[in-house]
Amino acid sequence: MTTLVGLCLSLLAIVLAALLFTAAIETWVAQRGVYPGWAASIIAAVATALPETLVPVVALVDGRQRAVALGALLGAPWMLSTLSLALLGIAALWQRGGAGIIAVDARQQRQDLAVFVLGYGYALLASLLPLPGFQGLYAAPLLALYAWHVFSTWRRAAAHVAPAAAPSPPPRTLMRLPLQALLALVLLIGAAHVLVQTLAALARAWSLSALLLSLLLVPIATELPEKLNSLIWLRRRQDSLALGNISGALAFQGCVLPAIGLLGLPWRATSATLWPALLTWSAGLWLYALPRPLRAWHLLPPGLLYVGYIAVRGLSA
Secondary structure, X not given: OHHHHHHHHHHHHHHHHHHHHHHHHHHHHHOOOOOHHHHHHHHHHHHHOHHHHHHHHHHHHHOOOHHHHHHHHHHHHHHHHHHHHHHHHHHHHHHHOOOOEEOOOHHHHHHHHHHHHHHHHHHHHHOOOOOOOOHHHHHHHHHHHHHHHHHHHHHHHHHOOOOOOOOOOOHHHHHHHHHHHHHHXXXXXXXXXXXXXXXXXXXXXXXXXXXXXXXXXXHHHHOHHHHHHHHHHHHOOOHXXXXXXXXXXXXXXXXXXXXXXXXXXOOOOOHHHHHHHHHHHHHHXXXXXXXXXXXXXXXXXXXXXXXXXXXXXXXXX
């Protein structure tokens, strides 16, 4: 019972901390009329990707929870590219019908998804290659690719003519936002540490695979900020922000998370990790290859990959 309470509290703390951090960043961005592609694909995406990044980092620092770390690294893009897209598609269907258009910043989104497809595909290939003595070096191109993506988006933002900025907030608000972001980050780190320990304890108590548990359970909580923000933006008809938040997070997760794995884990494909990784990459490729403008139903097929995998795993258990 104590373990389950710790699990629930740590998941709740991660969600609340992520929302606090994101709110601080988004408020700062909104006050300055920033280019939407930069706000969604970089600022909001990286902010909401902090939980799924911190969980494996904390697990790696622990040294004994490598299965949890690997499951968290794989589970984040797996959940985001399949179930999260499908939920967004269902919400769009509910609001606009199957023929409803999702109006996105096509250029920025294609760049997000191209970075994901290239980066994650490269990481997937690296997991199939012999890496003794060179594994850390394989991480460098991934980090370089994401750095280029950030720089390219920043240049586009710099060339963007911003609308009139909102009235300047009082100095107290300007001082509060950095403090709020810092406190949220500290809470994220502490909650991630508790979550890693709790997952390991549950896996031992229930005789479950720590890899499978973290692959399926951790992303449900850590991906909530992206899902929640995107659903809110979709309802407000801010489609570029809604889908850009997800595609930008995929670019981050397709490069930075595998780089963490290459630097800190034995990055080897196994039967337990290869299928989720292949389905994740396929979902990203599907979204990249779709014609624009996007329709609501376009986002549903990736969800079938998630449901199908869960069904097959359940039947084979």
